[in-house]
Amino acid sequence: VNAFLFYFLAGVILIPALAVVLSQNLFHAGLSLIVSFLGIAAVYATLNAPFVAGMQVLVYAGAIAVLLLFAFMLTHDIMKPLESSSRLQQGSSLAACLLLATALVRVLAASGWTAASTPAPVGVAVGDLGIAFLTRFVVPFELVSILLLVTLVGAVVIARKEEREPPDTILASQPALALDLDSVSIGRGQSSEEDDS
Amino acid sequence: VIGLIHYLGLAAALFCVGLYGVLTRRNAVAVLMSLELMFNAVNINLVAFSHFQPELTGIVFSLFIIAVAAAEATVGVALVLSVYRNQRDIDLDNATSLRW
Numbered sequence: 405v406n407a408f409l410f411y412f413l414a415g416v417i418l419i420p421a422l423a424v425v426l427s428q429n430l431f432h433a434g435l436s437l438i439v440s441f442l443g444i445a446a447v448y449a450t451l452n453a454p455f456v457a458g459m460q461v462l463v464y465a466g467a468i469a470v471l472l473l474f475a476f477m478l479t480h481d482i483m484k485p486l487e488s489s490s491r492l493q494q495g496s497s498l499a500a501c502l503l504l505a506t507a508l509v510r511v512l513a514a515s516g517w518t519a520a521s522t523p524a525p526v527g528v529a530v531g532d533l534g535i536a537f538l539t540r541f542v543v544p545f546e547l548v549s550i551l552l553l554v555t556l557v558g559a560v561v562i563a564r565k566e567e568r569e570p571p572d573t574i575l576a577s578q579p580a581l582a583l584d585l586d587s588v589s590i591g592r593g594q595s596s597e598e599d600d601s
Numbered sequence: 602v603i604g605l606i607h608y609l610g611l612a613a614a615l616f617c618v619g620l621y622g623v624l625t626r627r628n629a630v631a632v633l634m635s636l637e638l639m640f641n642a643v644n645i646n647l648v649a650f651s652h653f654q655p656e657l658t659g660i661v662f663s664l665f666i667i668a669v670a671a672a673e674a675t676v677g678v679a680l681v682l683s684v685y686r687n688q689r690d691i692d693l694d695n696a697t698s699l700r701w
Contacts, residue, residue: 410603414611421615421638425622430631437634444641451608451652453660456644456667463667468637468674475678476630479685487692489625497624501617508613517605528651528660536657548668555672563679565686 409450416443428485434473441465455530608649616642629681629691633674640670 420436420443427433441464448457476482488494537545615638622635644663651659685691688698 407603410607414614417611418614418618421618424634424638425618425625430628430634433631433634437637440638441641444645447608447611447645448648451648453648453652453663456648456660456663459664459667460644463671464637464641468671471674471678472630472634472637475633475681476628479630479681479691480628486626486628486631489627494625497621500624501621504620505613505617508617509610512606512609512613517609528657532657533660533664536661541661544665548665551672552668555675559675559679562676563682 413443413447413450416440417447428488429482430476430480430486431473431482434469434476437472438465438469441469453528455528455533605649605653608645612642612645612649615639615645627692627694629684629693629696630678632693633677633681636677637670637674640666 417440420440423436424433424440427436441460445457445460445465448454448460619635619638619642622638623632626632626635644666647659647663647666649659651657651663681691684696688695
């Protein structure tokens, strides 16, 4: 692989990734996430894995990123900036990440993997991949299909609206039921006169 | 020349960026986004190993990870919506009703 292409792709992946992590506007973060996923798909293409690259575009950039953007838009005003965490939390997280990065760099330097860089002449054919899925890896393959089914049902069950109304909507629809807290003296509870009214 | 070690370095950097996001974000959806970055870093590793030491397993495993990540994102979004319905925001610092 051409060195220029590699570093270009690394930039296309890492700069949007930083935007995902640091941006105060989560909508921009989600769009940066899509760019980063597409860069990763291009890296798979340079690694002679076109099928994985295609799946990356379809599943990650197409489905997961859009799903997360929808979840964000359903739960948050998209123009409102996010609350950032405390300085202490940011500092300690940065320290933890730098520690992990140092450890990983040391492991990479100590491993003999710099020498082992003779790439395969040809990529994996999609046909071989399919045969492997249905022979060597047939049990995990079937387990994944069960997992997807369970996820489908589970997500619907978790996200479904509950049958009974939450208390605040009952109060909103019937204001007579709402207790005026200012009229209740502390420690006395609700008096019988107010109960009649 | 670009070898295996460069891809592993790229994946390590992406993993650390994702970890920083998971640790610092307070919005649940933002945490899920950072989590997806970490998944992708692992996938780059697997595909790179599969390319440089010819073997099918890395690619197969990365496809399994993509499938499981899709499942994880779906359940995660369902949980986020459920939490939102109960407490009207998805700030993880406020989601403490299970805390002892």
